[in-house]
Amino acid sequence: MEELKKHKIFTMEDTKRNVLLTVAMSKFAKNGYKKTTTDEIILEAEISKGLLFHYFGTKKNLYIFLFRYANTTIMQDYYVLIDLNERDILERLRSMFLLKLELTQKYPAIFDFVTSAFYEEDPAVAVKVNEYTKQWYFNVQNKMLKDFDSSLFKANIDTEKALNIFLFTLRGYSESQASPKYRIEDYSKEYERYRREIDEYITVLRTAFYKEA
Amino acid sequence: MEELKKHKIFTMEDTKRNVLLTVAMSKFAKNGYKKTTTDEIILEAEISKGLLFHYFGTKKNLYIFLFRYANTTIMQDYYVLIDLNERDILERLRSMFLLKLELTQKYPAIFDFVTSAFYEEDPAVAVKVNEYTKQWYFNVQNKMLKDFDSSLFKANIDTEKALNIFLFTLRGYSESQASPKYRIEDYSKEYERYRREIDEYITVLRTAFYKEA
Amino acid sequence: MEELKKHKIFTMEDTKRNVLLTVAMSKFAKNGYKKTTTDEIILEAEISKGLLFHYFGTKKNLYIFLFRYANTTIMQDYYVLIDLNERDILERLRSMFLLKLELTQKYPAIFDFVTSAFYEEDPAVAVKVNEYTKQWYFNVQNKMLKDFDSSLFKANIDTEKALNIFLFTLRGYSESQASPKYRIEDYSKEYERYRREIDEYITVLRTAFYKEA
Amino acid sequence: MEELKKHKIFTMEDTKRNVLLTVAMSKFAKNGYKKTTTDEIILEAEISKGLLFHYFGTKKNLYIFLFRYANTTIMQDYYVLIDLNERDILERLRSMFLLKLELTQKYPAIFDFVTSAFYEEDPAVAVKVNEYTKQWYFNVQNKMLKDFDSSLFKANIDTEKALNIFLFTLRGYSESQASPKYRIEDYSKEYERYRREIDEYITVLRTAFYKEA
């Protein structure tokens, strides 16, 4: 993560850099790797063609950098904040998804970009994205979802499968709301409804899988 | 759906047509709309450039046609077979996913293509795909998932949310196995395991959401 | 050599192809590989950008093709005509250089191009040119310069070194007249002088190295 | 030649300047004018882009300067040492080529550069190189090769042509050993063989063209 900070681009003035990176992520998120042209990016970011290539060398490198940068930022502003001492896994998952929701309001381009990168099919970048994604999943599976209190579950429940059902549900709901297909441009409007619905799903899951209190 | 059959392409000899459509779907599925070139397609399908454009006019038209054709075929060979008289919705969903699994073995290119089309971000085709997808969801929500026996559920469960949890779970598991990211090349090998795991998830869901038998 | 004839370009109409190849060779000869642009070539040859790349794929491939094509042509119209039964090596060399002179009048672009290719320093093409050049030298050394009558030489002369001196002399004179540096645009004007001077050098060499008649 | 010393670059600190000029000459020699980038040069010479252009203004000016500088240096360290009192022209030529051989070991980049400059085809610099080259030849022809003892030659020999044969032979052999095509990386290894072979050629020429002693 630290090596990322040594990238040439960090010699660029802060505002200018943020504009450039945000523009690039938005464009890639909206149109995919191949369809996004470097011309679009430099035009909207108001820098010269040469400068973009001075910093990133190739369009591919730009994409890969953005992907790593976005993930790192998410890691630092998001996963670090998750309370691993919370032993009730449903509660922990609830915090995680609400945290993600807040982040989505802060950096909308970042999440859109990372999601679109996940489904990116262009072989030029898909391989690199995959490498990173594997490592990511490893982290999530091994750190975020470990050491929960399985005594909360009903006796006859396979807790591992139950955990997967929790994840599938939260992800499924989340995608149904914020997928690239039905993107909501202004999350803030929907924020409260989203928050409430997540809680409703959590409640249903709690009722179904946990022992009665 | 019937108008589709009147498309010029159906004047082409059967084998030749099937080769062409299958090749095109495989290529689009693997590399996305923009990255797939008409040259790739005509080379592998062994037809001339001119002929492809004689039939479809534009690459975009070809893509849209394939998408509608694939969905129609799936509809006819798949959703028609679903037994809507089965009132136990978990049982009905189980049949649906196993049916889909069998179909996946029969027409791998079709499902790969439809899935990839669903995540396609190129604006040239995404709009059209979306139109179709909306209508599709409408169908699924309104026909496939209606009239189930809610008396099977535990008393304090929100059955609508529970249904969504079932769908999220089955889709989530399905994608975790067969997503473009971690595609299993030879489904037949994995078929039995897949079948068994689906049943295990169904059992967990049944235990959690249904009244005790 | 025959495989060369199977190149895509030979499906192009004869006149059009000759114009294209001649234009390309002239440009490359005059300005070298890197400095010659595909735009220059297509503009003067009056074909589209796409067509050039349809036939050759890359600028590098075009260059390599031209080099092989030029050498093949020279081989067929030139080295084949050399009379290996002439045992007097000075006489044989004289015929060779006059033959080359005639060829230079017939295809000026070809020789200019091959010569310039020989001194080409761009790593993109220099390697391939070298490969071919090695094989070429092998041919010359082993076929063109074998089986001469060494009894014609004075007794105390190292005939192998003498042969090299002959070659160095003819090449040296030839280059001093026709090098890319001091190119004579219209060889015909200078033809007679060139012919006479070559004969004068041959006479001096004969006097110096051969026994008195 | 003296004006050259007044060039801005001579205000630069000696070591730094030598590094810069040597790096530039090596790069130009290896890849030619067009293919060599100013980036390569400043990176290896460890100076800034701005500084290079501060001293030379344009890449072309740098090249021309190097060419004149190299020739001047060669003149001063080489041609000055030639003994014009040696009236035996073969002996004088022998000294000249051995001197050149020694110099090649001392400044390999200089000779590589000058040779490559001689064959440089880029019109941007070829004209200037040519101007200088003409003047150079004038010098060689008029100073280095004048006032030799023609009475050493056999009676029936055209001495002017013989002199050219001597030059063609020495240059031809020299190029066959050290041309950019078949460059010998480490001259010192080959030094003795080279020296011996030159002497052998001189002996053959002496036998052929000079009166018997």
Add this chain to the structure above:
DNA sequence: TATGAATGAGAATTCATTCAT
């Protein structure tokens, strides 16, 4: 002097689409 970020005019290459045969 010295720096290196910034520029933008080219250059190579791609590919959907047309059209004469």
Add this chain to the structure above:
DNA sequence: GATGAATGAATTCTCATTCAT
């Protein structure tokens, strides 16, 4: 119907040169 040569706009990438600091 069928062909595939031909087109040229669009795209990525390069690099000499400038200029504010």
